Amino acid sequence: xxxxGARTSGRPASKSLAxxxxxxxxxxxxxxxxxxxxxxELALGSFGFAVFLLAWHMTAVSGVIRPEFLPxxxxxxxxxxxxxxxxxxxxxxxxxxxxxxxxxxxxxVVAIPxxxxxxxxxxxxxxxxxxxxxxxxxxxxxLVPLLVIWFGVGEASxxxxxxxxxxFQLILLISxxxxxxxxxxxxxxHTLGASNGQIMRHIIIPAALPNMVDxxxxxxxxxxxxxxxxxxxxxxxxxxxxxxxxxxxxKTPEVMAGxxxxxxxxxxxxxxxxxxxxxxFSYQQR
Amino acid sequence: xxxxxxxSDISKTYWSADGKTETKVVLPLSLNIEEGEMVMFxxxxxxxxxxxxxxxGGLETQDAGTIDLHGQRxxxxxxxRGMVFQSYSSFPWLTVRGNIKxxxxxxxxxxxxxxxEVTDHYLEMVGLTRYADFxxxxxxxxxxxxxxxxxxxxxxxxxxxxxxxxxxxxxQTREHLQxxxxxxxxxxxxxxIFVTHDVEEAILLANRIVIFSSRPARIVKEIDVDAILPPExxxxxxxxxxxxxxxxxxxxxxxxxxxxxxLEAV
Numbered sequence: 001x002x003x004x005g006a007r008t009s010g011r012p013a014s015k016s017l018a019x020x021x022x023x024x025x026x027x028x029x030x031x032x033x034x035x036x037x038x039x040x041e042l043a044l045g046s047f048g049f050a051v052f053l054l055a056w057h058m059t060a061v062s063g064v065i066r067p068e069f070l071p072x073x074x075x076x077x078x079x080x081x082x083x084x085x086x087x088x089x090x091x092x093x094x095x096x097x098x099x100x101x102x103x104x105x106x107x108x109v110v111a112i113p114x115x116x117x118x119x120x121x122x123x124x125x126x127x128x129x130x131x132x133x134x135x136x137x138x139x140x141x142x143l144v145p146l147l148v149i150w151f152g153v154g155e156a157s158x159x160x161x162x163x164x165x166x167x168f169q170l171i172l173l174i175s176x177x178x179x180x181x182x183x184x185x186x187x188x189x190h191t192l193g194a195s196n197g198q199i200m201r202h203i204i205i206p207a208a209l210p211n212m213v214d215x216x217x218x219x220x221x222x223x224x225x226x227x228x229x230x231x232x233x234x235x236x237x238x239x240x241x242x243x244x245x246x247x248x249x250x251k252t253p254e255v256m257a258g259x260x261x262x263x264x265x266x267x268x269x270x271x272x273x274x275x276x277x278x279x280x281f282s283y284q285q286r
Numbered sequence: 287x288x289x290x291x292x293x294s295d296i297s298k299t300y301w302s303a304d305g306k307t308e309t310k311v312v313l314p315l316s317l318n319i320e321e322g323e324m325v326m327f328x329x330x331x332x333x334x335x336x337x338x339x340x341x342x343g344g345l346e347t348q349d350a351g352t353i354d355l356h357g358q359r360x361x362x363x364x365x366x367r368g369m370v371f372q373s374y375s376s377f378p379w380l381t382v383r384g385n386i387k388x389x390x391x392x393x394x395x396x397x398x399x400x401x402x403e404v405t406d407h408y409l410e411m412v413g414l415t416r417y418a419d420f421x422x423x424x425x426x427x428x429x430x431x432x433x434x435x436x437x438x439x440x441x442x443x444x445x446x447x448x449x450x451x452x453x454x455x456x457x458q459t460r461e462h463l464q465x466x467x468x469x470x471x472x473x474x475x476x477x478x479i480f481v482t483h484d485v486e487e488a489i490l491l492a493n494r495i496v497i498f499s500s501r502p503a504r505i506v507k508e509i510d511v512d513a514i515l516p517p518e519x520x521x522x523x524x525x526x527x528x529x530x531x532x533x534x535x536x537x538x539x540x541x542x543x544x545x546x547x548x549l550e551a552v
Binding site: 182184185187188190191192193194198202203206207209281283284 | 344363365392421
């Protein structure tokens with residue numbers, strides 16, 4: 001392509017061209033703070049997973065750890081299928097997903113308006129912030145016994161646990177997102193003749209929305225943590241309940257398959273959120 | 287006979303967070319501005335000229351004094367005073383065209399069809415028709431400031447307030463925009479207050495320059511630039527260089543003297 005001098009030393013005609021010749025793959029992958037093609041990212045992600053599976057498999061078959069404690073990936077995969085064929089795992093998944101989304105949406109619809117109010121009216125912020133900070137630091141598992149006393153062992157107590165776990169985090173995140181909207185945006189709105197309500201609807205919310213959606217994605221992840229806590233302590237259905245009851249029979253492959261199911265659901269939800277984010281906020285891409 | 291924009295005995299004091307120390311930002315100060323006039327606020331940085339302009343815009347409140355626009359008392363921000371900020375204030379979720387059209391959004395004096403016309407008019411005036419469908423994070427800083435100027439003009443304010451709008455731009459872009467603003471000003475005849483600390487920018491654009499003291503701001507001198515350097519000559523770049531340079535050094539001397547005061551105070 002270019003003269004040989006570019007490769008060895010001296011003054012390469014084009015820096016990137018010169019590097020490409022020496023270590024084409026590595027310099028491509030390790031370009032400092034650059035983006036990668038989607039396909040390369042996908043390949044790297046799959047590769048990371050494959051390494052993990054291989055290491056797991058090698059450890060399991062080496063016999064260092066007894067199979068009751070560490071089954072092979074393959075036996076976990078078989079257990080995964082058995083969960084669906086031998087017991088109705090699909091309906092447990094539906095129940096768990098339903099609980100997570102119901103509680104999540106319930107905290108979203110309350111947290112967004114309140115978070116907006118907190119950041120807009122200092123009085124609301126001053127009123128709520130100390131209380132929210134107090135509740136926010138209470139460990140949610142510690143609240144489970146109390147919530148079971150209040151709401152019983154039915155659905156209500158599970159929803160309450162999830163709501164407690166996400167609402168008080170989310171409201172502060174929403175409030176922070178709206179606070180970060182540049183003052184110039186708001187002042188521009190004033191001098192263009194917008195009312196306070198119009199500034200909120202036409203400027204503050206669109207400006208804060210990308211960060212808000214990102215925070216919703218992260219909070220939804222926490223929801224899953226609290227769900228499993230709630231289902232282990234007090235439930236007779238759901239993924240957490242299945243995992244916990246199989247534990248009693250030391251069905252390690254099934255337990256691991258249940259955990260993996262949560263991981264898969266999490267991964268899919270997260271990717272869906274990211275996809276929606278890219279589509280909705282395409283203007284952020286440079 | 288009242289003036290177009292009258293500032294009467296405006297004063298402003300900032301208090302420290304503990305409420306114990308006060309800093310006078312603007313001394314009681316009066317200033318009249320005529321319709322269509324381009325007035326440059328010049329002075330040492332931190333002297334309170336921006337604060338005064340923000341008071342005119344209703345974005346800050348004065349402790350005492352009044353502002354009247356065509357004899358009407360002003361309080362709080364509204365569409366009669368449009369503001370262009372130093373930092374980029376164009377909205378990233380809207381295209382260039384969407385941003386400029388946003389300027390017409392709260393106007394009730396024109397129909398939706400006229401809003402489209404106004405948008406296209408200012409899009410063309412700032413030379414961004416080709417970039418109409420670009421989001422603003424894809425265009426340069428100079429273009430973003432042109433979007434901000436066009437958006438403010440599209441809202442048809444009575445007074446245009448510009449807070450060092452070209453301060454963050456490189457020298458070439460700044461000069462280009464200064465001449466573009468002169469062109470816009472000739473056709474639009476918008477009453478403008480323009481805050482800057484760039485003396486040459488002030489001489490180039492002004493009908494009148496108001497020089498402020500170091501904090502607290504009071505008016506040290508007013509210069510009728512049109513009488514010294516005819517606007518036409520400045521626009522075409524044929525201004526008398528000797529006069530330009532002597533005016534420049536006269537202004538710089540005044541500002542240097544003000545800086546010296548500030549240093550003594552420290």
